[in-house]
Amino acid sequence: MAELTWKSTGDRRRSTRAWRVRGSAVTVAVIVLAVLLVPPLVQLDEQAVDLAAKLRQPSLAHPFGTDDVGRDLLLRCVYGLRVSLLVGVVAAVVATVIGTAVGAAAAASGGWFDRVVMRVVDLFSSVPHLLLGIFIVAMFSPGVWPVVVSVGLTHWLSTARIVRSEVLSLRSRPYVDAAISGGASRLRVAVRHLLPGVLPQAGLAAVLMVPHAIWHESALSFLGLGLPTHQASLGTLVQSSRGPLLAGDWWPTLFPGLCMVIATLAIAGLAGAWRERLNPRRRSELML
């Protein structure tokens, strides 16, 4: 957010923002703890079918209700978040590594290589992500890895651009010039001076990428192209809720979607705060 806007609105606004960051942090912490701890602690089989308890409304025993073969939806949502987060984080890391490597290489070498690489980046941006993702998934059999690859391969572009411009601006800093003229090796300059400057930006890009990657996984799964339908992910949960929804049972659709909205908002909220600290003067970019 531009600083100027905050100035005019005073303290109340600032404290709201602090609360929002705190809220996001707590939510992310809860989600991470849940997906890490619940499966090993509870020792329940999320696939365990209880046909006698199908499509129960939300209640104390099943806060999110049960699905059409009697599986507890809260447990399924936790497992779904676990799979979706895993896919999201791995895909974001893949995308960030590719993007950082490409962006840094382009900026560091400059010249024709830089121009060619950036043209390729433009080229990739010309194909809608989801369509490209669909194409990649379609060419391989459904499963976790094709989805990760598909999301990773389609999301490194913005990171490449950010890293490139960051490297370019760092290169023109006096201390880098000084190091180069002082006879430091290329590698040394890169590791000692450029990398520390680039890493936070790349890290931020990676975190901002996670919700986006989750979104993509769920879209692919919803279309029936992502994970197999019996494996819980936020996308497959919504996908398999269509039947019950048509029969009037809303909870199998509502809760997985809510989980996704909450997780996305919380991660984006944290990342937003980090970004403001990192680039205080940059205009907010909505990177969802």
Added chain:
Amino acid sequence: MTARSIRTAGGALVAVTALALAASACSAPGETAPDGAMSGSAVVGIAYEPDSLSPLLGYGKDGNSKIFDGLLTRAANMQLQPALAAELPKVSDDGRTYTYKLREGVSFSDGKPFTAKDVVFTYETILDEKTNNAYKTELDALKSVEAEGDSEVVFHLKYPYAPFAERTVLPIAPEHVAGEQDVNSGPFTTKPIGTGPYELVKWSKGEKLTFKANPGYWAGEPKVKEFTMAIIKDDDVRATRLRSGDLDGAILPPNLAKTFKGEGGNRTYTAKSFDYRLVTLPTHNKVTGDTAVRRALDVAVDRKAMVDSILDGAGKEAYGPVPTDSDWFTKGTERSHDLKKAERILDDAGWKKGKDGIREKDGRRAAFPLWYLTGDKLRQDHALAYASDAKKAGVEVKVQAGTWEVIEPRMKTDAVLAGGGSPADPDFDQYSLLASKLSGDGFNNMAWYDNAKVDKALEAARKTDDKAKRQAEYDTIQRELVKDPGYTFLTHIDHLYVLNSRFGERSTQVEPHDHGLASGPWWNVEDWQPLK
């Protein structure tokens, strides 16, 4: 929903809407009938699309193809009755010669007469090695077929085969059209010409098949003049479009069909079927090949719960290919859900429970993969329920999804959630499912089941015409399946249909697994008398 009643076009045209409408007006899906022909038209949603419409490649092999007729056809009660034949066939005393007298004065929809030559052509082409007909083995008994003049056909069999007449419901193709072109890829495969009650107007692949009544149909022109089958693979989408008034009728899974019950304007039909769901227990898998594991799983599984919940009561527990309410079912072969017994069988056989609750024997975990067809919700739910039941007995079943391309090469060692079933004759299912000589032959005997006693009974039962003798042989087989279940049979599923009540009270037949196009209440759409 009152979408149907509002018909006047009105309102302001948003510029962009008009533009886009104009751009696509010529190509809107559904440009079939003029308005007002409503009472004489019907649109039904189906889940399945044939690969080809040529009877020579297997289309309509179980009869009732709408475009074609067979020599025989099946009445509502599944009794055979003559169609292109003038009467039921005469069978020689040794059971190896079938003689059909043909109906006179029948023409194909292009006006050319139907003769004995067409019958001979159809059967000979199907048996031809170069014809890619995957169901060729169903006519295994047939040695030769010959025409006696224009109006009589004689079939000679290699061996006496009691249910042969049931096979002659297969549709007859016109030699003067289909004989002139490549049988596997010629235009006849998509633009068929037959003697049936309907002619194909258009086949928009993946979308719909449009039929119009054949004015020269030998049994009288159908009253429903326009008949459209919308191909909608997704159950949820089909239900949505039925509810929105888009369709007059549709086949639906039980949970969705249920939502139409008690609503005015629609009727729900439940067709009994021989359509079973089972888990193959491959002989070549070290776990499922063990008879103790097979028998334990057979009683560990809670079939009743599956029928009640997955099928919403629309089905029956299955203990073998023969449904419990069929005459051919062997009373007393029902197995009740008995977890204790399952555990005892496994304990006695040396499968001991490990720390995680899964059994082991000689260092081998009691675990095996179970595949279901990607996107098939019914099979997925059966598979998940089966895995849950098995786990309670200490057997780990890992559910996995795949397309047939993925599943097929693994069938020798991996379990599959499969379906099948044909009501016409007990031989049809049981021979292909259980005969050891068909092990691994495509989708026949997927479990590589090998039981000498069963093999002997199968051969004996198909060669005699004596109902009591056949019954005895099939009793033997069903009892043998209790002792050595090569498959865990789970359920026989009813097929549920919802149809607009303006078509009145319709009937349904007993249906097979592959029920093709003409099933449900529209099995006899040619006989419908639409109400206003």
Added chain:
Amino acid sequence: MARMTARRALFAVPVLLAVTFGVFAVAAASPFDPVKAYAGNAGLTASQETLDQLRANLGVDQPLVTRWWEWLSHAVTGDLGDSAVLRQPVAQVIGERLGWSVLLAAVAFGVAIVLGTVLGVLAARRQGGWFDRGVSSLAYTLEAAPPFWLGLLAMWLFALKLGVLPAGGLTDTGSATVTFEQVARHLVLPAAVLAISQIPWFVLYVRQGVADALEEDPVRGARARGLAARTVLLGHALRSGLLPVLTLIGSRVPELITGALLVETVFSWPGIAAATVQAATSVDFPLLAALTVLATIAVLLGNLLSDLLYGLADPRVGFDG
């Protein structure tokens, strides 16, 4: 202007060449056997000989570059090949469906632009006020919500619970003709959901743009001169605040296509999306390739539109690209 358009068209050629080649390369790396896919279930029982024949017929045994070149030289003449899954020429599949997709996307996009701008401006007028906070929070939340989920919830509410709108399809199949009235009724839900999925971005950008403009010197000056708040907002802030938004409209095309793909699927709208999903699930390569190219063209057009609009709105920007 014409010059820039021509330059962009020239740039599009290598882009499209590269995209099509990339598509063929991915397909070549795929473990999927297009022959098996073509043969469908019949392929499971077909003999090796038949499959080999089919392989030769489909030209799958050729090397990657040859196949790509074959496809390209045909595509240039308008022959995009045949869709294996829909068993129609690809050009026909696209021709029959493109209009409906364009209709849906255009209506939704129009609604999103208008509503998004209005809400954004209103929110920017009093930053931090209750209206701003409400709109912004809602926008962030909706932005985080996947369109297919919103679509399902909307279908449940409006079609199933309230019964006021049809749940899907283009017309009632039973009626043979496509009337404007029917299409309009069937369009409401999908277009609304697609619009809602696009609105948050517009709201947030317009709000930011206008708010920033309100802080700029000329606007401050105008305020200092005592001009009415309304005049300042409409006359000055709006113009400079909306400019960046205007230029970004074209860049929203990929998101619009993505959203349309999901919304069409939920409401079984007979557009390109249904074909895309079917093509993908059955690895229908000719169709997938053509659709990918089509989407790329749409994106390039969107970029061109952005630049043209920017040039029109801000005369200082030359048109030499």
